[in-house]
Amino acid sequence: MPYTVLVINPGSTSTKIAVFKDDKELFSENVAHSAEEIAAFPSIASQYAFREKHIRDNLTKRGFDLKQLSCIVGRGGLLKPIPGGVYRVNQAMKAELLAAINGEHASNLGALIAGALADELGLPAFIADPVVVDELDEVARVYGHKLFRKQCIFHALNQKAVAKRWCRENQRQYGDCNIIVAHMGGGVSVGLHKNGRVVDVNNALNGEGPFSPERAGTLPAGQLAKLCFSGKYTEKEVLKMITGQGGMVSLANTNDMRVLEKGYLVDKDPNASLIYQAFLYNMGKAIGALAAAAHGKVDAIILTGGIAHGKEVQDTLRGMTGWIAPVTVYPGEGELEALALAGVGALSGETVAQEYI
Numbered sequence: 001m002p003y004t005v006l007v008i009n010p011g012s013t014s015t016k017i018a019v020f021k022d023d024k025e026l027f028s029e030n031v032a033h034s035a036e037e038i039a040a041f042p043s044i045a046s047q048y049a050f051r052e053k054h055i056r057d058n059l060t061k062r063g064f065d066l067k068q069l070s071c072i073v074g075r076g077g078l079l080k081p082i083p084g085g086v087y088r089v090n091q092a093m094k095a096e097l098l099a100a101i102n103g104e105h106a107s108n109l110g111a112l113i114a115g116a117l118a119d120e121l122g123l124p125a126f127i128a129d130p131v132v133v134d135e136l137d138e139v140a141r142v143y144g145h146k147l148f149r150k151q152c153i154f155h156a157l158n159q160k161a162v163a164k165r166w167c168r169e170n171q172r173q174y175g176d177c178n179i180i181v182a183h184m185g186g187g188v189s190v191g192l193h194k195n196g197r198v199v200d201v202n203n204a205l206n207g208e209g210p211f212s213p214e215r216a217g218t219l220p221a222g223q224l225a226k227l228c229f230s231g232k233y234t235e236k237e238v239l240k241m242i243t244g245q246g247g248m249v250s251l252a253n254t255n256d257m258r259v260l261e262k263g264y265l266v267d268k269d270p271n272a273s274l275i276y277q278a279f280l281y282n283m284g285k286a287i288g289a290l291a292a293a294a295h296g297k298v299d300a301i302i303l304t305g306g307i308a309h310g311k312e313v314q315d316t317l318r319g320m321t322g323w324i325a326p327v328t329v330y331p332g333e334g335e336l337e338a339l340a341l342a343g344v345g346a347l348s349g350e351t352v353a354q355e356y357i
Contacts, residue, residue, distance in 0.1 A: 020340035074110030089115035089125035121336020128342030135197035161338035183308035194198035210282035216246030284320035
């Protein structure tokens with residue numbers, strides 16, 4: 001029997017929703033929220049009723065009856081570290097997200113709204129592969145000082161989805177492959193998927209790996225320490241330099257890779273050209289480092305995320321890394337489809353939904 005799934009993916013200034021019948025999208029909406037509207041709320045959790053109303057209103061405008069649904073799937077938020085997979089939205093999960101125990105993020109609202117709507121309709125609600133998925137090898141967690149330990153935050157939903165897609169298209173089993181996935185969007189994460197686990201990946205949020213449109217990536221620790229104690233900047237300002245006002249925003253005053261690409265290819269602007277090439281240089285290095293971590297045994301390299309749409313990006317990274325393994329490109333994020341497939345898998349029994357504890 002076909003399953004009809006509503007997926008909910010809240011972002012900082014928008015709420016993306018879509019309805020799927022199995023793997024076919026019936027429709028999607030990107031509900032924009034102005035900065036003024038968002039600023040009126042004291043916390044992300046307090047936006048719950050506001051965002052839920054927008055979702056209901058947009059479904060009503062579409063003439064869609066919620067009673068047609070088989071389940072609801074929300075984007076997973078900042079929970080405690082958990083293995084990848086599908087999880088039921090339960091009281092323990094909702095309590096942690098409401099209290100923002102592990103941090104505030106718009107994605108926290110995904111499970112909360114999905115759970116409330118599903119309870120009202122008597123349906124199951126799920127999340128899948130939230131950003132806190134942690135399957136790291138112990139050796140990948142160690143930094144050079146005992147006070148620091150790797151925190152795993154990355155684009156788990158899209159990374160897992162494209163890796164499994166490659167396996168389906170190539171008649172391979174995800175649990176039997178070594179795949180390097182490079183997600184390039186507002187943030188960048190490069191992960192090594194080894195036998196069904198992401199055993200190494202940079203922290204895509206808090207300063208690690210290649211720089212991205214809005215994130216600084218790895219910075220020189222000594223210079224950063226001196227800057228922090230210079231008296232010129234507050235803690236909040238420094239954190240903004242790392243996430244939000246770092247990367248291309250700082251280097252080139254834009255968070256749009258297409259602007260840099262035009263400056264490089266068309267305008268021949270020296271600064272744009274340097275930053276554009278530096279981004280790709282760092283991406284290639286990150287992929288190569290994970291190839292070494294895999295002892296050179298890599299079945300595929302996958303380029304994904306919005307930046308992967310660029311032909312020059314594809315060609316450059318193929319040239320840098322194609323000798324390691326064949327390079328496949330799945331541009332865009334595909335998060336709505338990935339959430340829908342997770343719901344269908346849980347309903348059909350193809351995937352076992354786990355309990356969050």
